[in-house]
Amino acid sequence: EAQVTQNPRYLITVTGKKLTVTCSQNMNHEYMSWYRQDPGLGLRQIYYSMNVEVTDKGDVPEGYKVSRKEKRNFPLILESPSPNQTSLYFCASRAGQSNVLTFGAGSRLTVL
Amino acid sequence: QKEVEQDPGPLSVPEGAIVSLNCTYSNSAFQYFMWYRQYSRKGPELLMYTYSSGNKEDGRFTAQVDKSSKYISLFIRDSQPSDSATYLCAWSYGNNRLAFGKGNQVVVIP
Numbered sequence: 354e355a356q357v358t359q360n361p362r363y364l365i366t367v368t369g370k371k372l373t374v375t376c377s378q379n380m381n382h383e384y385m386s387w388y389r390q391d392p393g394l395g396l397r398q399i400y401y402s403m404n405v406e407v408t409d410k411g412d413v414p415e416g417y418k419v420s421r422k423e424k425r426n427f428p429l430i431l432e433s434p435s436p437n438q439t440s441l442y443f444c445a446s447r448a449g450q451s452n453v454l455t456f457g458a459g460s461r462l463t464v465l
Numbered sequence: 466q467k468e469v470e471q472d473p474g475p476l477s478v479p480e481g482a483i484v485s486l487n488c489t490y491s492n493s494a495f496q497y498f499m500w501y502r503q504y505s506r507k508g509p510e511l512l513m514y515t516y517s518s519g520n521k522e523d524g525r526f527t528a529q530v531d532k533s534s535k536y537i538s539l540f541i542r543d544s545q546p547s548d549s550a551t552y553l554c555a556w557s558y559g560n561n562r563l564a565f566g567k568g569n570q571v572v573v574i575p
Contacts, residue, residue, distance in 0.1 A: 357508075388565075395471075395567035396509070396553065412564075443508050452497050452557055456508030 355380045359444050359457035366434055367465050374429045374460050376444030384447045385427040386411070386454070387419065389440040396443070402427055434464040471554055471566030480575050484541035488554035488566050491535065497557040498530050500539045502550045503568065509553055513539070544573045 398411030
């Protein structure tokens with residue numbers, strides 16, 4: 354089944370404890386992206402990647418890092434999480450010039 | 466560059482009613498327009514997309530784009546309880562980047 358898989362789905366952590374949210378897609382998509390979704394603010398793009406070793410900032414990149422060493426994986430790294438990064442995170446991917454994004458099921462992160 | 470307004474609702478309607486959702490935008494450079502549907506505890510999924518002014522139908526769903534007035538609409542005919550979800554308008558700009566409205570929660574009451 355074609356899908357985007359995120360892990361963990363739920364995580365509670367404490368301020369300053371580094372964490373990584375993994376994202377993997379099995380559709381050989383070139384483009385991958387991370388979004389965060391907050392009440393009243395909607396979906397906002399954090400980082401995106403047009404292909405392997407090519408990443409770029411989205412609208413809210415502060416406090417996050419990403420890497421794209423393989424086509425299928427696009428991990429989101431929070432080096433020193435803070436409470437304002439408590440949110441619902443979505444990874445998404447699409448093929449080349451397509452406009453059809455396929456989303457993962459989401460990762461709910463709480464930073465205490 | 467990405468300014469769009471979407472009334473977040475929530476919108477409650479009785480089963481069988483027509484649901485009407487709207488987004489307005491300010492940037493004429495937007496290229497493609499989409500509607501995504503998001504069920505509770507799920508990721509958004511593409512419902513419809515279009516790039517030209519006019520109507521596009523898919524079953525009970527109609528997407529309408531008016532580029533001169535800078536608004537897009539989604540109509541759901543004969544609404545069903547299974548249509549209860551959050552609907553997000555989206556648009557592409559720049560290097561095929563996508564940005565989203567805040568979402569409009571719809572509740573269809575049996």
